[in-house]
Amino acid sequence: MGAPGILPIRLGLIGTGLAIEKLHWPALRGLTDRYVVTAFTDSSAEQSRRFAAYSGTDPALATPDRAVLLARDDVDAVLVSVPIPHLYEVARDALAAGKDVLCEKPAGVDTDQAAAFLALAAAHPDRTFVVGENHFYRDDLRYARALLDDGAIGRVHLMAWRHAVRSVPRAGNFTSTPWRHRPRYRGGVHLDAGVHHIAQIRLLCGDIAWVHGAVQTANSTIDAPSDLALNLVFTGGAIGNYTASYVDIPVPPEPNDMRLYGTEGVLVLGGSEAERRVTRSGADATSHTTVFRDIDNGYRSELVDFADAVQFGVRPVGSVAQSVANAMVVQRAFDSAERTAALALDPVPGAGPVPLWRPRGSAGLFDGLPGQRISSSASFAA
Known part of the structure; x- marks a missing residue:
């Protein structure tokens, strides 16, 4: 307000x-x-x-x-x-x-x-x-970041995320925009849409020290690489893999969940725009899920x-510095793919770790914000 x-x-x-x-x-x-x-x-x-x-x-x-x-x-x-x-x-x-x-x-x-x-x-x-x-402002991502800051899964040592979707021109959709079909910006869809994923990775896993990328072109509707496979080494010592594919054929339903593996548990982020989910599991074989509904993806x-x-x-x-830091991961990934080599990622002046946003004047994460948050617990013991 x-x-x-x-x-x-x-x-x-x-x-x-x-x-x-x-x-x-x-x-x-x-x-x-x-x-x-x-x-x-x-x-x-x-x-x-x-x-x-x-x-x-x-x-x-x-x-x-x-x-x-x-x-x-x-x-x-x-x-x-x-x-x-x-x-x-x-x-x-x-x-x-x-x-x-x-x-x-x-x-x-x-x-x-x-x-x-x-x-x-x-x-x-x-x-x-x-x-x-x-993505820096999405309720589910901020909640996950708060859990990580509180040590809910211990030290994060591995991140795994695969995002595969069909991407073809559809009227009234972002894919219908002509300038996206023949992009005049390096990275194509991975700089346009994928940079959001990089922001999410940085928000939750911290800054990135090394990248090793490979790209493929497998979408006839866009004049740019559709696939990116990216291995990451984070400044905090964790490693990770991010794979993104934007193809022109139907893709079978896939979870497309982001998984963070810690020394004391696992955090899984998934769901649709209508219903985001954050699930935390622990060494006691129990899981705690929080479902976020009626949120607007952070806008x-x-x-x-x-x-x-x-x-x-x-x-x-x-x-601006945080946005540049996101974009530079994509640019460096494409450098790596062209040189077929792992490359260091220089720190962006003024960026550093992404701060956790909270409503001004509030100690809570969701004070005064719209949306539903529903929590439940379960056991996955054998």
């Missing part, structure tokens, strides 16, 4: 495509005490009209281009949701115009632009500049954290 006497942030939307419609607007419409949309723009006039229609936003708030939007005095901050190749230039222009910026991920199309994102943030220390990563909390940073000077979890 906001604070008495603090006015909502006057927000401009640059880009009103699928990410706004499916991810950000459902969260924004429930945060009217923190945000009010005062302007929006999109390169597609049809998309602008669509946004105004489903959101109920006054069509008169549409502007012809971002330069006009950025020149408006009634815009305090902008949410940048444009195709990946244009994120940097739009964020740069917005910061130069004196706006606070929440930018869609990833931070850069390649290694050079990732460095440019870091330099851009350093050049505007007086502005709040966040590159979004909703609401991400927007709250950004608002807290703008209005109260809170240091946001989803910093």
Whole structure:
């Protein structure tokens, strides 16, 4: 929640495509005490009209281009949701115009632009500049991280995660976007969607010291590698394997669970967007499962954290440096695949371990947040 006497942030939307419609607007419409949309723009006039229609936003708030939007005095901050190749230039222009910026991920199309994102943030220390990563804010992942911090499964020594899905163009889905079919960013789907998985791995397992990657191309609908097999060595000593496959043929139902093996137990994260599950098992052959329902995958909390940073000077979890650290794992994985060698991963200045986000002013994980959390226990003894 906001604070008495603090006015909502006057927000401009640059880009009103699928990410706004499916991810950000459902969260924004429930945060009217923190945000009010005062302007929006999109390169597609049809998309602008669509946004105004489903959101109920006054069509008169549409502007012809971002330069006009950025020149408006009634815009305090902008949410940048444009195709990946244009994120940097739009964020740069917005910061130069004196706006606070929440930018869609990833931070850069390649290694050079990732460095440019870091330099851009350093050049505007007086502005709040966040590159979004909703996985840092997801309730089930934060709960799992809290368990790990409390030593619930002892020392984590192994991570295993396989994620295999069919990925073909479907109307109204992110896979239908033409710029994703022929990506002009290194890493393709693994930089676009897979970078969320890297964020999850870093949140739960810590920073990564070494990577050894291999890629394959097995999807005729995208002009980029569909498969990534990645071995990891973490700075804390654990090892792990992450395998991601985005293919164009039907894939049989698979758990796609993330498993963390500790010296005193195992943590399993799985489920669907509608029902996330975190299961902790111990040496006594019992398991404890917490089911999360009606959560929004972290977008609401991400927007709250950004608002807290703008209005109260809170240091946001989803910093540019943290987003660069996620993206650099993908870039280094592709370096490794090209060189057929294990490669060290240099620390990203200003990143370090991902902080555990909690609602401002609260010691709890879920205070004031929507959603259901249901816990149960069972035994798996022989």
